[in-house]
Amino acid sequence: MSTPEATAPGSAPALSRIPRPSTALLTDKYELTMLEAALGNGTANRRCVFEVFTRRLPAGRRYGVLAGTGRLLESLEDFRFGPAELDWLAAEGVVDDTTLDFLAGYRFTGSITGYAEGEAFFPQSPVLVVEGTFAEAVLLETLALSILNHDSAVASAASRMTSAAVNRPCLEMGSRRAHEQAAVAAARAAAVAGFAGTSNLEAGRRYGIPTIGTAAHAFTLLHDDEEAAFAAQVAAAGPGTTLLVDTYDVRAGVERAVAAAGTGLGAVRLDSGDLGVLAQEVRAQLDDLGARGTRIVVTSDLDEYAIAALAAAPVDSYGVGTSVVTGSGAPTCGMVYKLVAREGRSGEMEPVAKTSRAKAGTGGRKAAARRLGPDGRAVEEVLVTGTDAEVCAWVSQEDSLRALQAPLVVDGVVDPAWTGKEGLLRATERHRASRDELPRGARRLSADEAAVPTVTLHLGG
Amino acid sequence: MSTPEATAPGSAPALSRIPRPSTALLTDKYELTMLEAALGNGTANRRCVFEVFTRRLPAGRRYGVLAGTGRLLESLEDFRFGPAELDWLAAEGVVDDTTLDFLAGYRFTGSITGYAEGEAFFPQSPVLVVEGTFAEAVLLETLALSILNHDSAVASAASRMTSAAVNRPCLEMGSRRAHEQAAVAAARAAAVAGFAGTSNLEAGRRYGIPTIGTAAHAFTLLHDDEEAAFAAQVAAAGPGTTLLVDTYDVRAGVERAVAAAGTGLGAVRLDSGDLGVLAQEVRAQLDDLGARGTRIVVTSDLDEYAIAALAAAPVDSYGVGTSVVTGSGAPTCGMVYKLVAREGRSGEMEPVAKTSRAKAGTGGRKAAARRLGPDGRAVEEVLVTGTDAEVCAWVSQEDSLRALQAPLVVDGVVDPAWTGKEGLLRATERHRASRDELPRGARRLSADEAAVPTVTLHLGG
Numbered sequence: 051m052s053t054p055e056a057t058a059p060g061s062a063p064a065l066s067r068i069p070r071p072s073t074a075l076l077t078d079k080y081e082l083t084m085l086e087a088a089l090g091n092g093t094a095n096r097r098c099v100f101e102v103f104t105r106r107l108p109a110g111r112r113y114g115v116l117a118g119t120g121r122l123l124e125s126l127e128d129f130r131f132g133p134a135e136l137d138w139l140a141a142e143g144v145v146d147d148t149t150l151d152f153l154a155g156y157r158f159t160g161s162i163t164g165y166a167e168g169e170a171f172f173p174q175s176p177v178l179v180v181e182g183t184f185a186e187a188v189l190l191e192t193l194a195l196s197i198l199n200h201d202s203a204v205a206s207a208a209s210r211m212t213s214a215a216v217n218r219p220c221l222e223m224g225s226r227r228a229h230e231q232a233a234v235a236a237a238r239a240a241a242v243a244g245f246a247g248t249s250n251l252e253a254g255r256r257y258g259i260p261t262i263g264t265a266a267h268a269f270t271l272l273h274d275d276e277e278a279a280f281a282a283q284v285a286a287a288g289p290g291t292t293l294l295v296d297t298y299d300v301r302a303g304v305e306r307a308v309a310a311a312g313t314g315l316g317a318v319r320l321d322s323g324d325l326g327v328l329a330q331e332v333r334a335q336l337d338d339l340g341a342r343g344t345r346i347v348v349t350s351d352l353d354e355y356a357i358a359a360l361a362a363a364p365v366d367s368y369g370v371g372t373s374v375v376t377g378s379g380a381p382t383c384g385m386v387y388k389l390v391a392r393e394g395r396s397g398e399m400e401p402v403a404k405t406s407r408a409k410a411g412t413g414g415r416k417a418a419a420r421r422l423g424p425d426g427r428a429v430e431e432v433l434v435t436g437t438d439a440e441v442c443a444w445v446s447q448e449d450s451l452r453a454l455q456a457p458l459v460v461d462g463v464v465d466p467a468w469t470g471k472e473g474l475l476r477a478t479e480r481h482r483a484s485r486d487e488l489p490r491g492a493r494r495l496s497a498d499e500a501a502v503p504t505v506t507l508h509l510g511g
Numbered sequence: 512m513s514t515p516e517a518t519a520p521g522s523a524p525a526l527s528r529i530p531r532p533s534t535a536l537l538t539d540k541y542e543l544t545m546l547e548a549a550l551g552n553g554t555a556n557r558r559c560v561f562e563v564f565t566r567r568l569p570a571g572r573r574y575g576v577l578a579g580t581g582r583l584l585e586s587l588e589d590f591r592f593g594p595a596e597l598d599w600l601a602a603e604g605v606v607d608d609t610t611l612d613f614l615a616g617y618r619f620t621g622s623i624t625g626y627a628e629g630e631a632f633f634p635q636s637p638v639l640v641v642e643g644t645f646a647e648a649v650l651l652e653t654l655a656l657s658i659l660n661h662d663s664a665v666a667s668a669a670s671r672m673t674s675a676a677v678n679r680p681c682l683e684m685g686s687r688r689a690h691e692q693a694a695v696a697a698a699r700a701a702a703v704a705g706f707a708g709t710s711n712l713e714a715g716r717r718y719g720i721p722t723i724g725t726a727a728h729a730f731t732l733l734h735d736d737e738e739a740a741f742a743a744q745v746a747a748a749g750p751g752t753t754l755l756v757d758t759y760d761v762r763a764g765v766e767r768a769v770a771a772a773g774t775g776l777g778a779v780r781l782d783s784g785d786l787g788v789l790a791q792e793v794r795a796q797l798d799d800l801g802a803r804g805t806r807i808v809v810t811s812d813l814d815e816y817a818i819a820a821l822a823a824a825p826v827d828s829y830g831v832g833t834s835v836v837t838g839s840g841a842p843t844c845g846m847v848y849k850l851v852a853r854e855g856r857s858g859e860m861e862p863v864a865k866t867s868r869a870k871a872g873t874g875g876r877k878a879a880a881r882r883l884g885p886d887g888r889a890v891e892e893v894l895v896t897g898t899d900a901e902v903c904a905w906v907s908q909e910d911s912l913r914a915l916q917a918p919l920v921v922d923g924v925v926d927p928a929w930t931g932k933e934g935l936l937r938a939t940e941r942h943r944a945s946r947d948e949l950p951r952g953a954r955r956l957s958a959d960e961a962a963v964p965t966v967t968l969h970l971g972g
Contacts, residue, residue, distance in 0.1 A: 071532075075713040076691040078684070080724030082712070087726070087747035093733050100729070125691070138716045146747075184733050191727075192711075195687035196694055223539070226656035227843040229693035230537040230586070233657055250653075251543070252536040255599045263541030265548070266652075268561070268850035271863040272554050272645050286548035286607075296867045303867075322869035350869075372843060381842040382688040382833060389729035402732040406757045406764075408783035408811075 073125045074135050074156075078192045079144065085185055086149040094152075094185035096393040099415045102164075102178035102194060103388070104171070108206075108380035110497025113488060115209045115481060116177050117239040118201030119167035120473035122194055123464045129193065131156055158186050159462035163455045165418070167468065168205075168242050168481030170488060172431045174504045176416045177385070179455065184392065191387040199385050200232060201239040203377035208243035209485060210354040210378065211370055213493045219246035219367040220357070221262050223349060224375030236375040242477045245374070246367075258471040267321075270297040280310035290316035292347055295332070296323065304332055308339045317345035317366065325350065326363040333364035353378050354495055391415050401435070412506060417441045419451035420487075420502075428487050428502050436509030444509055534586045535596050535617075539653045540605065546646055547610040555613075555646040557854040560876045563625075563639035563655060564849070565632070569667075569841035571958025574949060576670045576942060577638050578700040579662030580628035581934035583655055584925045590654065592617055619647050623920035626879070628929065629666075629703050629942030630915060631949060633892045635965045637877045638846070640916065645853065652848040660846050661693060662700040664838035669704035670946060671815040671839065672831055674954045680707035680828040681818070682723050684810060685836030697836040703938045706835070707828075719932040728782075731758040741771035751777035753808055756793075757784065765793055769800045778806040778827065786811065787824045794825035814839050815956055852876050862896070873967060878902045880912035881948070881963075889948050889963050897970030905970055 088094035107114055131139075131153040140150055160182020171177050178194060180187045212220050222240040225233035225248075237245075237253030247262040248254065254261035265283055273279035280293055289311035295303030295318045307318055318336070320328050325348045336344045348360065349369035357368050373379075390413055394400040401413030414435035421430040432451065434441050445451065458468055467473065485493070492501035549555035568575055592600075592614040601611055621643020632638050639655060641648045673681050683701040686694035686709075698706075698714035708723040709715065715722035726744055734740035741754055750772035756764030756779045768779055779797070781789050786809045797805045809821065810830035818829050834840075851874055855861040862874030875896035882891040893912065895902050906912065919929055928934065946954070953962035 073691065075716055076686070076694065077712050078686055078710040078724055079712055079715075079722045080710065080726055083724065083744075083748060084726050084730045087730065087743045088733065090747045091739075091743040093743065096733060098733065135716075139712075142715065142722070144712070144722070184729075188729060191729075192686050192694075193691060196689060196691040199688050200690040200693070225537070225539055225653050226848075227660050227845075228657060229661040229690060229696055230534065230654060230657040231692035232661070232690035233537065233653075235690055249539040249541065251538050251540055251600075251605070254540075254603065255536055255596075261540045261603070261605070263539050263544065265541055265545050267865050268645075268649060268652075269545045269548065271850045271865070272549065272557060272559065272853055274856050278552075282548045282552040282554065283544075286551045287544060296869075297865050298867055300867060322865075322867060372845075376842040381837040384688075384833075387687075389732045392733055395735050404728050404732070404758050404783075406759055406761060406783060408757075 070128050072130050072132055072135055073128045073193060074131045076193050076196065077189065081189050081191055082139070082145050082149065084188055085152070086145040088184055089148055089152060094183060096184050097399065098182065098184045098187050098389055098393070099391040099399070100180040100187050100191070100387050101176045101390045101416065102198060102385050103174050103176050104384045105386070106173050106384065107500055111206065111380065112492045112494070112498055112501040113170040113172060114202060114383060115205040115243055116165050116167055116169050116171050116198070116202050117205035117242045117477065118197040118235070119164060119178070119458065120469045120477065121201060121235060121238070122197045123458060123469050125193055125197065126158060126190070126459070127464060129158065129190070152185065156186070156189070157462060158182065158190065158459070160186055160459070161457065161461060162459035164458050165454050166456055166480045167473065167477035168479070168484060169454060170484045172500045172502060172504050174412075174433060174506065175431055176418050176433065176455070179415065195385055195387050199383045201235055202383045202385070203381055204236045204239035204375060205243045205481070206383070207354070207378035207380065208240040208245055208374050209481065210495060211357055211368070211374060212244035213485070214354045214358040214361075214495060215368055216361070218365065220244070221246060221367060221369045222248040222250070222374055223263070223369045224371040225250045227372040228375040233375065238474060240374050241474060242481055244478065244482065257474050264292045265294050267294065267297045270294065276303060276306050277310065280306055284311045289314045292317040292319050294319045294321060296321055300328060300332065301335065304335050305339070308336070308341050308344070313340040313344070315341055315344045317347050319347040319349060319369070321349045325365070326360055329360070329363040329365050358495060416506070417445070418454040419445070420454055421450050422452060422487070426487065427489050429489070430502050431504040433504065433506045434509060435506070440509040531589050533591050533593055533596055534589045534654060535592045537654050537657065538650065542650050542652055543600070543606050543610065545649055546613070547606040549645055550609055550613060555644060557645050558860065559643065559645045559648050559850055559854070560852040560860070561641040561648050561652070561848055562637045562851045562877065563659060563846050564635050564637050565845045566847070567634050567845065568961055572667065572841065573953045573955070573959055573962040574631040574633065574667075575663060575844060576666040576704055577626050577628055577630050577632050577659070577663050578666035578703045578938065579658040579696070580625060580639070580919065581930045581938065582662060582696060582699070583658045584919060584930050586654055586658065587619060587651070587920070588925060590619065590651070613646065617647070617650070618923060619643065619651065619920070620923035621647055621920070622918065622922060624916045625919050626915050627917055627941045628934065628938035629940070629945060631945045633961045633963060633965050635873075635894060635967065636892055637879050637894065637916070640876065656846055656848050660844045662696055663844045663846070664841055665697045665700035665836060666704045666942070667844070668815070668839035668841065669701040669706055669835050670942065671956060672818055672829070672835060673705035674946070675815045675819040675956060676829055677822070679826065681705070682707060682828060682830045683709040683711070683835055684724070684830045685832040686711045688833040689836040694836065699935060701835050702935060703942055705939065705942065718935050725753045726755050728755065728758045731755065737764060737767050738771065741767055745772045750775045753778040753780050755780045755782060757782055761789060761793065762796065765796050766800070769797070769802050769805070774801040774805070776802055776805045778808050780808045780810060780830070782810045786826070787821055790821070790824040790826050819956060877967070878906070879915040880906070881915055882911050883913060883948070887948065888950050890950070891963050892965040894965065894967045895970060896967070901970040
């Protein structure tokens with residue numbers, strides 16, 4: 051089995067100037083009440099293994115894209131119960147004094163392994179594995195799921211869009227359709243899946259994503275006529291700018307745009323109407339005017355299907371808003387955070403799982419690998435349970451497997467290579483490689499089953 | 512015409528202990544590039560009116576619920592370009608030095624009126640009206656839309672759920688399916704629409720929403736058997752706690768729950784399976800065991816339809832996760848921020864609107880009122896354009912209208928009555944009253960048109 055890519059020497063994320071409040075109360079209350087009860091009877095110190103996975107992909111989707119790992123690791127460093135948090139918990143009587151004392155000193159000292167950010171995942175893929183005492187691991191459930199479910203939903207949709215766009219750039223413009231902080235995370239998740247830029251300035255500042263955007267209809271309407279608006283924009287931004295030409299009449303708008311900027315006009319943007327037909331007309335008009343190098347940017351409720359439908363139209367880039375930030379029909383992933391093994395009365399680790407009729411689980415920590423066929427493409431997601439020795443022995447016999455889990459946090463120390471701007475670049479690279487490795491049919495947009503089956507092997511007893 | 516409810520004497524929101532970073536870069540780049548161009552030719556100082564409205568409700572929905580106004584006003588106070596923001600904009604060359612100077616001194620000094628938070632809205636309802644110079648008003652587009660689109664999507668879905676639940680409490684438990692900060696806002700928006708509690712601790716701290724939750728399956732699995740888990744929870748939380756009984760076998764779980772807590776057990780939670788049938792069985796079992804006062808809480812992928820389907824089941828409260836935080840199929844509203852009037856060359860205010868084929872708008876500032884029938888129920892959303900004098904004269908002739916717009920910000924000063932915990936309570940009250948005023952059929956869950964038509968009257972010329 052080949053090993054996951056080696057950890058590059060990391061630099062700390064460049065977030066020092068952005069205020070970073072505690073993330074500790076971004077948590078469901080029951081994590082604290084469970085902690086209190088477990089501190090009460092001593093089970094809080096039992097070693098535990100929690101796994102994050104999804105039971106199924108959204109209907110019709112062929113793969114998911116893991117995103118948010120870097121953000122989770124950054125947030126983990128801010129997961130601290132300071133005086134403001136403790137005072138509020140005390141005043142509300144959420145937990146007892148013993149628990150407050152524990153929280154005051156809380157630092158996650160366990161280990162986290164996971165799929166590399168950007169990796170494709172399938173049902174049951176253990177994309178994150180958290181190991182530590184019950185007390186330290188149970189508190190991370192909500193934060194881990196919030197970040198991974200949101201960011202992976204966006205990246206999973208975004209990957210279908212960049213796939214449909216082939217080599218044309220996709221630009222993320224959906225901030226206005228998302229919670230204001232979720233918008234920043236969505237821009238980042240879209241970048242993981244290959245989006246080339248974002249309209250969101252904070253995403254530019256925080257993650258180094260190229261920012262894009264020039265003007266809205268309001269700018270044209272502000273002026274007494276379109277000529278004055280275009281002249282003002284070209285004066286400020288130069289002829290290489292993008293002029294929005296559909297405020298009044300598109301044909302007249304294109305003519306005025308070229309008149310204002312000359313044939314070196316950077317681009318025109320179309321934000322309404324039948325974009326395929328319009329793009330053809332505008333391309334012909336631009337060429338007739340001698341503006342052969344002027345590009346055409348289309349926006350207006352695009353999704354992966356609309357992008358695919360424009361493949362034959364003379365479009366140079368796609369601005370995508372609502373559909374990417376809302377996951378194009380699947381606004382969250384169904385990832386869960388489940389206890390799969392814990393120290394028992396004997397002191398040995400034991401697999402555990404819910405066993406009642408619905409939502410039954412598979413106990414035991416799972417090692418994960420992707421089996422590749424002779425052509426280097428994925429054929430199977432392989433999950434293996436067993437003792438460490440059994441898993442090692444089994445793995446050494448196989449050479450068609452690519453291991454999927456890598457260390458992210460070791461004894462409480464976050465590997466900075468997964469965080470910040472560097473982490474994002476790495477995730478983008480990983481996604482590109484992971485998607486290229488999927489079976490050819492995986493990129494079809496039509497509804498179908500997961501692109502590869504997930505197989506679970508139970509070694510030993 | 513009756514006037515909107517008088518502004519209560521306000522107290523500042525109790526957020527002083529929570530770090531509040533600048534919100535100024537939660538903005539699309541084009542707002543800054545438009546500002547730069549408008550500063551360049553002097554149009555930046557033109558008086559402008561921007562309206563926020565949606566062109567249509569999500570398919571089949573009968574009304575929307577405005578939420579987020581309080582959060583927007585709080586965020587407006589933090590919309591400041593400090594050294595960190597300005598340095599980054601300068602380093603990236605986003606705008607020129609003149610624009611940076613303007614941003615350094617930026618304070619919104621205009622006025623904002625809007626529908627009261629919690630109010631029902633319909634297509635074209637001008638839920639927010641921002642008046643000021645182009646320079647100061649254009650910058651708020653993304654922040655305003657992000658907050659209102661997200662929060663209103665959640666509140667609009669949540670209102671259908673509390674409506675379907677009739678008098679049974681709905682509890683918000685969806686944090687893990689939403690971006691970690693969006694989760695806090697979602698808990699707040701659900702509370703606007705009548706949810707009685709949230710699992711999210713930060714929402715409890717920030718907004719005073721009651722927090723709920725006791726234990727997950729992990730807590731039962733942590734222990735060597737279910738008896739030990741229940742004993743630990745009852746020891747910590749008392750017999751009034753809620754025990755999760757579906758980890759292994761529900762019937763055995765209920766028996767052990769009553770054995771652990773006695774017949775005074777507060778509640779049992781069912782998180783899987785056929786909830787309607789299970790609830791019947793569990794109710795009968797609890798009653799047989801003498802635990803007649805023990806309540807039944809159901810969770811597990813509930814939405815408004817599932818809640819309605821459980822109306823006849825012996826369920827005491829509904830825990831709702833994914834569907835409420837993701838807007839139950841409509842994860843964002845389609846609200847837009849459109850320039851509808853601006854000072855022209857002459858110095859007079861002039862209506863403006865996009866006029867090309869698609870997305871054409873209606874120019875001019877709109878006054879809004881809800882026309883009520885003889886039974887006090889809404890029959891029409893009335894929007895009126897005209898001069899102030901014309902609108903006043905028209906309004907004075909009518910006594911069946913309830914005015915919908917109230918001042919939120921006057922000359923740059925936020926009315927604190929709309930913000931913080933007080934603002935949330937007010938919004939919750941407003942929603943209750945607004946929904947009660949809708950036509951009876953408005954609360955049906957089946958797909959249909961908007962509950963009342965929107966009528967636009969153009970007075971005068």
